[in-house]
Amino acid sequence: MADIRSPIPGTFYRRPSPEEAPYKNEGDDVAVGDVIGLVEVMKSFIEVKAEVAGKIKKFVVENEEPVAAGAVLAELED
């Protein structure tokens, strides 16, 4: 059981752009280094990557929601 946290404060996006599919859905497997979303901070977009492998149990933060630095974005299960 691990969490994926936001490295920075900003706005969380689950898709690379509004027209595209989400990077990951609940139930998807993630490998180390997989991008699970973007955080927009001061007009820059920073990729959020998984630091451990696992399966996404759920997203804690909704698409386009503000997040604080260190906030849990998604919960993983083994």
Added chain:
Amino acid sequence: MAIRRLFVANRGEIAVRVVRAAQALGITAVQAHSDADKEMLAVRLADEAICIGPAQAAKSYLNVDALITAAKEANCDAVHPGYGFLSENADFAEAVEQAGMIFVGPSSETIRRMGDKAAARAAAQEAGVPVVPGSKGVIESAEAALAAAKEIGYPVMIKAAAGGGGRGIRIADNAEELGKLAPQARAEAQAAFGDGSFYLERALKTPRHIEVQILGDGTRAVHCFERECSLQRRRQKVWEEAPAACLTSEVRAELCRSAVALAESVAYRGAGTLEYLYDETTGEFFFIEMNTRIQVEHPVTEMVTGIDLVAEMIKVAGGEPLSMHQEDIQLDGHAIEVRVNAEDPANNFMPFPGVIGKLEIPDIPGLRFDTMLYEGYAIPPFYDSLLGKLIVHGADRKAALAALSKALQLISIGDVKTTLPLHKALAADPAVQAGQFHTQFLEPWLETRTLTADQEV
């Protein structure tokens, strides 16, 4: 109609600047703010403040309906848009006008016309302002390209008519290269866009970015000389000066005269800027576009002319004629502005929102610090990274540079990373000191350097 209550539809340092200018004119300042900006300095300074929506700019500072509703609810009779956000949005200006309020800026019609690049280019040509030489419309054949290029002058840029975003562009330095590249460009454009037609434009490889500040009251216009803004990173200006050290007084006079002619030809009201590219090797300048708003770098012009541009734009919006004539405006010394952003220059300019610790602003003659900061302020992550602008004035460029170096040594913004180390390195650079730079200077310069937090001045 004189303005009594001004709605400030912006945030950050420009909102602070507008609130102070309004109050100095005896006008009540009503500050708009998002949920994330309740604690911003402009809210604290304004006479009144009103929330316009959530943190996301699209739902607050960019939301025309929310802004108009709030401005009316606050009984404002005018709206100042600042820069960025909706400042050059003709629909917003029109909505303000239709709601019976004054838009502090030109008419929506002027914004619309000058915001359309082709229309702005046509207006410039009509007013006798030089534009980047180019072919008249699209070119269908290689022979026609050679003839057009001869008239335009090399090097020329071949641009696919159907392209965009920098795609489908080639540069030819002479007729031989054009002979080779034109058919290639044509074939490529045909394959990529289904349309092989292209046009030509003079290519300026290392131009300097020069812009002229103008003021108009809808009838008469004046210029407040020019600024040079060639030091740019990702097309964002980082360091600006007034006047442009690279211009002779003859070129300066011609450039400024042409800017006034264009401003008067479009019956311009408010503060505006005409942007030009300047080719130092030939001494030619070319109009590229007009900004129909106050700009970030307006303080350098204020420092060398003594004119309060924001107060002046508010006054002419209220119906007053311009308070000065051209002969009243004199150049005094030299000013430099550096943009202080919440970014870490040692880490690829990564944004750095945080809480401001101890703030030490040096007290040096000729120094001005336009900012939104105070100790304990938490910089929100939702907007751009500009924290403030450090502006110095000296008797000449050398004195201004010396004042800048001293100010950079003494200024301290605690607990956050800022672009101050970049400015220290630039101020200490021999090419910058000699005024030898152009729009393509800064990015390669950055690639060869590692900036550190304790950068020497």
